[in-house]
Amino acid sequence: MFFPTDVLTVLTDQRTEIRHDQVRVPFELDRPVYEQVDKVLRDMGGRWDGRKKVRAHVFPYRIEEFMRQCLAAGEYPSKNEQGWYATPPALVTQVVDLAGIRAGDTVLEPSAGAGAMTADIASRGGLVDAVELDERRAQILRSQGDCRKVTEADFLGLDPLDWEQGYDRIVMNPPFNNGLDHILHAVQFMKDDGILVAIMNQGLMWWSDQKSTDFREVVEEVGGDIERLPDDSFAVSGTGVRTCLVYLPGYAGSRLRTHDWLMRQPRQLDLFEFAA
């Protein structure tokens, strides 16, 4: 989306403060201009915090570098494009804690958005590779510098066999409309003893289609868990979508089709060829 001219003028005004996760306009605006600014900032994922000590639009991710690039381009990604709902900070901590990331672990974030989770993962010493479909969000991820590698691509179109090794951890908040496809694809990038943690549409806890029921069975079999998240978990990002948290630990011999499992297949085929 292009910034309306008046909004661009306000946001590039030297008096406007854009720091960390906040945008503050410390001068008077005409009502119609204020409304336009407010609309754009909300559309980018911000929410107005009118408390005296804040009085700013607060974002669930670091807006500073992101805004600099958007203003330079004159364009911004709307939060609803391609199902972008940034994970709020408290939930990021919960997800990354659950994944148990240790310094030096390789971590995949396959729908990384503007990096709400990659920053936390990197701060714990995780070596994080990100995939993101949206060109501008992929650029933001690169400029933030938290990731070892950023791939701008449709994750579902990536072939796990193009990766030499699987990941120790996979942490994800995929688009809500086809989240389970993303999770099942991501398992193929995980080591046998890896852990996958995903935020998913809460429907996964009761959907009765074959794919969802099979998945719940596998989660139980490997000692994983699907936990309901509070209904307002994404309120700060402007959506009331109900979510759950999937914890999927792998182990050698489980029926998960992990990256290690895929890598073992050619050797098995060789064996059969030899036997023939």
Ligand SMILES: C[S@@+](CC[C@H](N)C(=O)[O-])C[C@H]1O[C@@H](n2cnc3c(N)ncnc32)[C@H](O)[C@@H]1O
């Ligand atoms: C719900 S948002 C979550 C963003 C980020 N993981 C976070 O926690 O803040 C989903 C992200 O997935 C991206 N996305 C959608 N479809 C994708 C695909 N097929 N491959 C890679 N990324 C995709 C969207 O552009 C969006 O940024």
